Amino acid sequence: MSDLTTRVDPLLPIRPADQPAGLAALVAAVRARTSIVPEVGIVLGSGLGGLADDLADPVAIPFGELPGWPAATAPGHAGRLLLGKLGGRPVVMLQGRFHLYEGNDPGLVVQPVLLFHALGARVVVLTNAAGGLDPSFGPGTLMVMRDHINLTGRSPLMGPNADELGPRFPDMTHAWSPRLRERLHAAGVSEGVTLAEGVYVGLTGPTYETPAEVRMLAGLGGHAVGMSTVLECIAARWVGLEVCGVSLVTNAGAGYSGMPLTHEEVLEAGLEAGPRLAKVIRRFVTDLGAP
Numbered sequence: 001m002s003d004l005t006t007r008v009d010p011l012l013p014i015r016p017a018d019q020p021a022g023l024a025a026l027v028a029a030v031r032a033r034t035s036i037v038p039e040v041g042i043v044l045g046s047g048l049g050g051l052a053d054d055l056a057d058p059v060a061i062p063f064g065e066l067p068g069w070p071a072a073t074a075p076g077h078a079g080r081l082l083l084g085k086l087g088g089r090p091v092v093m094l095q096g097r098f099h100l101y102e103g104n105d106p107g108l109v110v111q112p113v114l115l116f117h118a119l120g121a122r123v124v125v126l127t128n129a130a131g132g133l134d135p136s137f138g139p140g141t142l143m144v145m146r147d148h149i150n151l152t153g154r155s156p157l158m159g160p161n162a163d164e165l166g167p168r169f170p171d172m173t174h175a176w177s178p179r180l181r182e183r184l185h186a187a188g189v190s191e192g193v194t195l196a197e198g199v200y201v202g203l204t205g206p207t208y209e210t211p212a213e214v215r216m217l218a219g220l221g222g223h224a225v226g227m228s229t230v231l232e233c234i235a236a237r238w239v240g241l242e243v244c245g246v247s248l249v250t251n252a253g254a255g256y257s258g259m260p261l262t263h264e265e266v267l268e269a270g271l272e273a274g275p276r277l278a279k280v281i282r283r284f285v286t287d288l289g290a291p
Helices: 016-031 049-054 111-119 178-191 211-219 230-238 263-287
Strands: 040-044 056-062 080-086 089-095 123-132 141-150 196-202 224-226 242-252
Touching: 016 111, 040 049, 040 111, 040 263, 049 080, 049 089, 049 263, 080 111, 080 263, 089 111, 089 263, 111 123, 111 230, 123 141, 123 230, 123 263, 141 178, 141 230, 141 263, 178 242, 178 263, 196 230, 196 242, 224 242, 230 242, 242 263
Parallel strands: 040 089, 040 123, 123 242, 141 196, 196 224
Antiparallel strands: 056 080, 080 089, 123 224, 141 242
């Protein structure tokens, strides 16, 4: 088994069998700063980091101060692990994430959600910024993910398995929990925030899709497309986390509007829709234990 406690190269492969050693070092580093045992883990995508401001008594740890984690490089990603209380419940948040397009190994991309589980969380909420494949999803649409299509060509579970973490062949029938999706919709109703629902398509990036690719992905049944999330969901289900999530549709897919796509509009849409999504997630977390 590889020793990941001093790992600094994000390209270094992390096989499933390597994860226990890396997670043990990460848990020790977090526990040196806080004893908070989170119930829920939340990943905040591009432009959506504002929810971190709602944390009560937060403990913030920059990625670069955790063993084996490089500093975040993606624009709009602060690159911090935070623990505190949201809606009265202990949570752990990832303000930013690791992406394949940054050159990171899939094992590193998913290590944060595995850390959520190792710290005690049993539910994970994944958020992202995405392009719209459904023409009816205008900029600012919040889409609850009911399923996904992994077109990255990668899996975080390649290589020798760690049976103590999860099965060799995890089932993905209910990858996106029907129970938690209902809770998200209920939270939206309570907060007066409209939520759509659809299928998220995950690609590697960093280029945006061509108009032909947008038409193909829509034909495959996708409603939104992005450069993250699918590997995190796979790893979360592998270790038994219950998963839900919301995509912020920041722009129409290439070819729909005739305009070039930029990351600046992604961040601008996040500024507009981020507060609405924050209200939904805060309510979701607050009401999670209710019958």
